[in-house]
Amino acid sequence: MFSGAASTIATKVDSAFLFILAICVVMLLLITFLMVYFVIKYRRDKNPTPTNIEGNFLLEVVWTVVPTLLVIAMFYYGWIGYREMETIPEDAMAVKVTAQMWSWSFEYDNGTRSDELAVPINKPVKLELFSRDVLHSLYVPAFRIKKDVVPGIPTSLWFTADEEGTYDVLCTEYCGVRHSAMLSRVVVMPQDRFAAWMAGKVTQEAAEPVGRELLESQGCLGCHSLDGSRIVGPTFKGIFGRKGLVLTDGAEREIVADEAYLRRSILKPNADVVVGYPPIMPSQEGILSDAQIDAIVEHLKTVK
């Protein structure tokens, strides 16, 4: 179609689209041509006396039946492609996708996490979608796939990438102020490179959890900047030891961002809400381990 097709289903979607497009173009040209032709041919100075024709039963039947057959063909074409999209192969590699305002996180069978999706080429991949807050929708234009991520209701979709490369992942269900920044990428690589990538991830994670990487993979940086600019939440720049006003149960109080405060803000973000910011951060309880939270707090001390 217009953006390169990089999955097995993409070519099928495109051919259904082209089939419908061709019929539509013919219809539009026909209507427009007749309209313009009649207007020119029968304009008042050329044709001062009109002929009254009240209708024609045969014509009405023809232009009811022919479009009916055409739309049934379109319906069928769209349906068979969709049937394939909804039939997930047994041997598909499962990846758990977690969406939250405003980031994506991808988790593989072996527990490895990443903020970008790496997949082997020519292998079916099944994405199981979970939301931590509101609706999102996972969209990969190059693969022609999309599915809403619904809090409380697991959804899923699948694809087989058949072209190496890096493709955009976009959120297409409006989810708040940074909806348009809720982006990621799919990297399609040969099987051996994928294995190497996975091995690299595993060793990296086995080593001490690195605070900086957690900030990225958990989506913290979607809302908190490192450079002092204001995104949605307060910046991390100089956060450790910073004094500030927070709302606790509706009452303002002053705090100092020490270790205890930082931990509480990660686990129970809405207990103390920094004045001037919306109470929208999702709790990380049950998502980050103690060691990971320690790593993050240690890292925050260094963001100056």
Next chain:
Amino acid sequence: MSDTSSVAYGSHASGRSYLVEGGRYSGILSWLLTTDHKRIAILYLISVLALYFVGITLGVLMRLELLTPGETIVKAQTYNAMFTLHGVIMIFLFVIPAVPAIFGNFCLPILIGAKDVAFPRINLMSWYLYIGGAMIAVIALFTGGGPPDTGWTFYAPYSLRTGTNVTLGVFAAFVLGFSSILTGLNFVTTIHRLRAPGMTWNRMPLFVWATYATAWVQVLATPIIGITLLLVILERFFGVGIFDPTKGGDPILFQHLFWIYSHPAVYIMILPGMGVITEIIPVFARRTIFGYKAIAYSSVAIAALGSLVWGHHMFVSGQSYTANVIFSFITFLVAIPSAIKVFNWVATLYKGSILIAPPFLFALAFIFLFSIGGLTGLMQGALSVNVHIHDTYFVVGHFHYVMFGGTAFAFFAGLHYWYPKMFGRMYSQRTATLACTIMFIGFNVFYFTMLVLGLQGMPRRYYDFLPQFQMGHTIATVGSWILVTGLIIMFANLLMGLRKGERAAADPWGGKTLEWQIPSPPPHENFEEIPVIDRGAYDYD
């Protein structure tokens, strides 16, 4: 029958124009407390257009923001509030009421030979509810947590969580719903009870048929959105778990309830516009309409089938496979009655004696733009294709083709058509032609580009965009400037015509329906004597 009897309807020695003769009150009160359907139409005309200008301004500012990636003129939160407000205004305050509340009110009683609608006071109340709803929407912008930022669809659970003033915004839509229901109720009753003697169903002008079908949808579907919006308010205020999954609610339920109304609502938006086009075409072709019954019954078919396709907005929502297949199938069926109308309009031009004047040009533009709207609807109705283009600019392009290219162009066509009747004067036809041409060009540059952007994968409701979409956004923004230029010329021309335009005759276009048989502007009571009808609406012999 000869023309002498129709001239007789117009012999009003005593009746003064409705613009002068206000009834019981005088001055401004003769407008604000009027129960004359024609004056109420003018009240709607002024208020709907005022809000339309606000909507357009927001649209142009949004396009300006999207001229370059990142921040161009406003911040993300402001942008999100802008598209929400733009949508709410355009849908609830412009496209839904424009044709029925303005031309329906003005023409419907006259077209069936009545002196007024069945419930004139309820008619006035509808206008006050409209104004009330609009005011609440404005108050919502400046109070509470700031302007709502959910989009006009108010999807849960975001609409339950956001700190912005969603409650009041939703309440505004709730109040507007009542305005719409009451107008519908009034029209249904009027058409059933107040037709002049001899005005059988199959002699009714097709605009009346279209309004009739619409009115039923307004009465039957609008309560559902009312209840849904109340549930959102309940949930926001009292934490009842209806839609929020963390409280045991179901966010998909919200989408069902929302679209059970909002899909039929798209027919509330388009059917009256189609009715306007059906009035205009035979008049300028100076011949009878082709396929009267096909056009009349297709309105009813659209209204009926259109109530069963709401699920096509939810193909990727996680809705069941079976439901998707069925909804897709019915969606394709609903396209057929629309196609039938288009074919009959085109056939009406055949062997006509065609006068090319502004109302007719707008009608031709309508047919072309609406066709693109309908055909892109087919593309979206196909399941596999929908998955790719759902919630992208393709959808945005599609609904602008149907609602702007369709309903709004039909509204402009009607405005140019009935203007001499409403105000007794004529605008400059040359300027109107120029405006129509500029708008048509701008429109396509703008919205066709959106279709292409959507196919490339540009999601809707995006404040920012990736570099590959830059070209499309630049072209669309330039298109928006051309379109607005046309709009400004068109409205300026109409305003000038009010003061400077030539006096219009009773029947400047050579129409055969009843409104053209009475003076321009019509007298307070419409008809001195209720006419007796003994022929079809489009008898040109």
